[in-house]
Amino acid sequence: MSKPQKQIHLAAHFPGVNNTTVWSDPRAGSHIDFGSFTHFARTAERAKFDFLFLAEGLRLREHAGEIYDLDVVGRPDTFTVLAALAAVTEHLGLTGTINSTFNEPYEVARQFASLDHLTEGRAAWNVVTSWDAFTGENFRRGGFLPQEERYTRAAEFLATAHELFDSWRGDEILADPATGTFLGDAKAGAFVHSGRHFDIQGRFNVPRSPQGRPVIFQAGDSDEGREFAASDADAIFSRYATLEEGQAFYADVKRRLARYGRRPEQLKILPAATFALGDTDAEAEELAREVRRQQVSGATALRHLEFVWNRDLSAYDPDGPLPDIDPLVSDGHIAEGRAQVRMYRDPLATAREWRERAAAHGWSIRDLVINTGNRQNFVGSPETIARSIDALVQADAADGFILVPHLTPGGLDAFADRVVPLLQERGVFRTEYEGPTLRHHLGLEHPDGSGAARAA
Template identity: 60%
Template sequence: MTRRQIHLAAHFPGVNNTTVWTDPAAGSQIDFSSFEHFARTAERGLFDYLFLAEGLRLREHRGRLHDLDVAGRPNTLAILTALAAVTEHIGLVGTLNTTFNEPYELARQLGTLDLLSNGRAGWNAVTSSDAFHGANFRRGGYLDHADRYVRASEFAEISKALWSSWRDDAIEADAETGAFLRAGAIARVRHASRLFDVDAVFDVPRSPQGRPVIVQAGDSADGRDFATAHADVIFSLHTEFADAQQFYRDVKGRLAAHGREEDSLKILPAATFVLGDTADEARERSREIALAQVRPQTAITYLEQIWNRDLSGYDPDGPLPDVEPDTGVETAQGFAGRHAAIRARVGKLREQAAAENLSIRELVIRLTANHTFVGTPEHVASEIDRYVQERATDGFTVVGHVTPHGLDEFADRVVPLLQERGSYRRSYDEGATLHDLLGLPAVRERVTAP
């Protein structure tokens, strides 16, 4: 029986508490050499693509920069463009917002990257509706929360129309005059709604893959509907096996309504890993890494975002706060006005801490630093393969805990074992696009030029 092939993406770390900056091996999150090393490692490991997260504003907590944030965040498209020049095969995916960008300009930027990289570009389409991020654009709170996926869906529709508006034979070479554009080879794209009014003739030719791959990370009902209508990949948080299988069935089951097949959408959950020569060594390493990822102040900060109170007087290694949360104003986690929801969440946290006898720090570790795969390389490879063969996922987005060397050990010790199982490629096919690497069907959407 033919084995299902594993798809792997590589997540460049740095914008959450996964990254351990105190590790002696930690490097810069802004030097190009870090991005280059990471990209070359991912390409050496034959990954489908590397993935850059991006935030539109440095996070704040109690009037100060958030404990888990980093101050340096170079522009995603600039980094990916530079990486296109030092890699040959790997896909290049960036997180770019549908709320505070405009379809034509973003489609033009991504289309340019896709063209210049010979079809290796991808777009992680994310939404925002909160005033905190909007303040950077003088649009604070201008988009209703309910409209975030309405705008995202229209944004994707317009972008795909622009990318597909060139005929494949639009440009013809001429020995005397040079390349010229065939008459009627580009279709005009029109879209009028309460959110957008676009009347455009696109100026970027099609890439070898037709258009950039679209990745999506939302998990709400609207997010899942957006993914099944527009996305090629879902970056999910469902990593527990049974939960992952349920998510897989739900999302893949929605595809038929859009005329799509199971393999037209790949599900690649985020996955952390800790390796050891023995199971015991791996578990001990996991414990040490988790303690470094969730420092005492990190644990208190995490709870303060939920309680919306100053909890600095509580011992991180002691029990959960005995005070009730302040539900009167919006918190950093976005629970504005939802008093019952906040109290319900706090109640569940208290129940979990009591049932497992967890301190504040231990609880936060359990919630944010519970590593997906812990064990020998053989065990980790076996588990990754099991998830894919039994249709819990199509693969994983691998997240290391050190910048930029967090992927090295996985590429060196786990990838060869996946290859031995016959579940993972041994080389890149020459000229393969990101669509090809992911095993996606050919791009079908086309706009017929007059």
């Protein structure tokens, strides 16, 4: 008996706080003007995507003690943007990244419960942790948690938030779902939590929302992150968008669900993916090369090399050979304010490998960074990209993809107009939204165990 076709899940990541976007392109727009967010969200909804995703930037990034100004920095407040987008969309899920290291459960639960009401059941929370004292300085407690305890706090944070969401749960009606008017039950909203990280009690003042709880996303790739996702998340982001790596990640995370009494379909695996779309495969390949060179200027290449070398390399020619000096290994780092600092656990080994690859291919510093950095995951004509996405999902390398275009806000338009119809023709992507909530879009059960999420 043949295996039934899986339905593909698609989402859109508004590209900011990273160097994926080509902000210097004349077609690029503002990353803070609301019109950019509106255009992007309406395109995603027109294409019947599951949700829009916002990352979070809690501090301007720095490099060698100065603001890092070679890619987009900064981001308006996540909840403010998502609440505003609720008014200009009707079906699109709205997902925000909110940190569990520097926030408090009551405040975050109240904000997400409110957003779920405002959107009539379209809210989602990407639960992340933060390892660095650099960001923590904004909260007057930089470095207050050892790295190994981040997920311990995150797990208790999420459990506490769930207790708050569920404090209005009961067989009897506690509030009018249309007006929020309180209808009875002296226990409504009452909560008590006493644990290692949080000791709180009181009344939660937001009634049960349409989804019961927001959809929970998790983004960690470590063993602790995978376990955290398997225990309590509805979806996990992945950086593995190739067949072999994607299948390995998919099988590993899905396998962990059983120990928590969960089924494979209760956790969606959604890698982030970039794309270069052309009329032909050859045209798309040329566009991909152009985009990579736009993303990696000479100055950007030198800064990237400094992540590994931990030295000021500004005197080197980005179009020349790699430095012959070794990386400086120390507790401090030239790029404390950049996430890439911890990507290279063994800088001496990385430097040796890079020198060997550069020598073998005749690469300059800039060539090396271009060829070892992020690459477009999907490159080709609309037919090629649709076929590639479908093949990866059907092969259990993913349940779908979170697309990150290189242009803001119009970079998603061509994909919506040219690739989505081909996926629909294949019968693997919706032509209309089938339910009102994000849980419906993702095929997730309501937390009450009542099947798909209930309508508001």
